[in-house]
Amino acid sequence: MTAEDITDTAQAARAKLAQELADAGDLTDPAWRAAFETVPRHVFVPYFYDHAGNRISGDDPETRDQWFTAVHEDRALVTHRTNGAATSSSSQPSVMAGMLQALAVEDGMRVLEIGAGTGYNAALLAHRLGDDQVVTIDISPDITGPAQGRLTSTGHRPLLVTGNGAFGWPDRAPYDRIMATCRLDSIPPALIHQLADGGFILAPLGNALARIHRTGEATAEGRFLPGGAFFMPLRHSAEEGGPSRRPELPTGPGRPSSLPAAAIGDNAFRFLASIVEPGLTWQYDLSGERQITGARVWSDDGSLAHLHPDGTVTETGPRPLWCNLENAHHIYRDAGEPGPDHYGVTIEDHSQRVWLDTPDGPSWTLHP
Template structure:
């Protein structure tokens, strides 16, 4: 006897909504109704999940044929991100294999984050929404249920991803306006929108989104860099074409928009004699620690880092800015001390230390004490208030360091 997919899925949707409500993610009755109505499994008939394995990250395929209908449904309704594409290439689902060390490029985001963002979007009946990044179409469907399909425009860069999303939405009875194109350019034909929401990370807010969101409207997006996510920010558009708001939290992390992804090359590794050396109180932990890493990303928006042993076996951390060939190399000294060797047009570690000093003098505040101001000419992340210390976001005209 075949499992009753509809009955099992309905039960799992109600369990998921109850779990998200218990965990404090889901508050609105309207969004709870959407979560319990939209069949997530229709949007993820095939996906990959990460497994624990030594070495490179490994993903294993999940389909009803491979695991059985009930286990596939259970995983489809788990509060997890489900990967649906790697390296911009489609998977051959006639014979799927485990994937090792690849780069995820499309997914169905974990429902807790989806619901969190939708509630923070502050939707009211009758509003129009521009969604950047259709992905599987699941969050699009939730918004269609909450408003109505004719109020939703969703833009997807990848044609294959867009076709799958359109098919899933149609199966579920939703017919939003779907656009295949550059999400960073938005969609002027449907503007102005009451709300703009991005389900991809961006290094800066495209000013086209500001132009296409009405005065008084909101933009909700995740700012991130090449080292890490900065967090979810909500901006209000004013009548002068400026957008301003604060970080809501620093947890969300989306795949970066493909148009803003880091170059394939990290940059040139400096020779042992390059640069000038000095002591520093900060080691490589400041690049990854929760609040320190947030400031490090602001201070060095064009940088990436990695560690590897030198010829004598000493583990070195290389911080390389591929946009201007600046570098910093960290090596341990005795105790907790470190040595930094830096060179290039920008002294990266000096910029980082200055930023950390500014932040610590302010009491080492959490990311929600930071805000963002976007104008046509520039974009800044500021601390405390718009006239406080600030850092430029990496729009084409901007560079590293404090503004």
């Protein structure tokens, strides 16, 4: 494929992807389908990085065909690296479609997007609602600069801001919808203040999407949607990037673990784990059948747990990280292994907590 072939071929490739998403039940709204068929993802993702860190680019004749195929598949693609670690990506189109439809927007609504990334999602929003109704924000000029150029080149002009998404953008508030395309560990209070009456926040809180409605000046409540949502975390500075280095492994005898290795691969439990112990980094031991047999897991404060293949665990650091996960697993198991849609979130002034089944059920405090 030559560079000259791309524009015409991409239009057919977009239509094919939209049809595949529709056939899978991921893209059911005609207005959003029209956006996916019209907005050229390949312009917003002119290159990406594969799992080995290699740059796959439309400008490189050696990788052009691989690049073109990938950007028209239902794949998340890493688009920005900081200190060698992935810090921005173009989300999987089926996940994007699900989030956009979950916004339940109507003509005339104003939307704030936290996490501009490549600008592709902002272009989809602008196609659906109009440029003047969309504000998108990201932390680094290395991200927002190229995104602005791509938006302009495709005829879209939403307001693109370089700044900390945790503060929102009060100049255009209130917003009927606020969506985060990055993982949050708690809901920034500024976002609640910037919601219009009757508006809501749609955000990956931990490893699932929460839809959170404002109930007062500084209060809100919501429920989680079914399924998982795995996004890169919100960054508060342009220099942040990548997981922390693994601490030294603890030595000495282990103790029996009540959290089995098999539970680590259970996405429903991993959602609860992402709430109880947010921002963990995991390494796994796998059997020949790709089953998890052991793991190392640690947090930024140096707490670390090592689950051995014999079912014992050793821990080190300032917090009993593995004990916290074990306690959460006991509740999860006793409750019948519920999925994310069994959980809700309550925000009251300076406190936030996630609860199971009802606000009076088991709950876990969220920390900024």
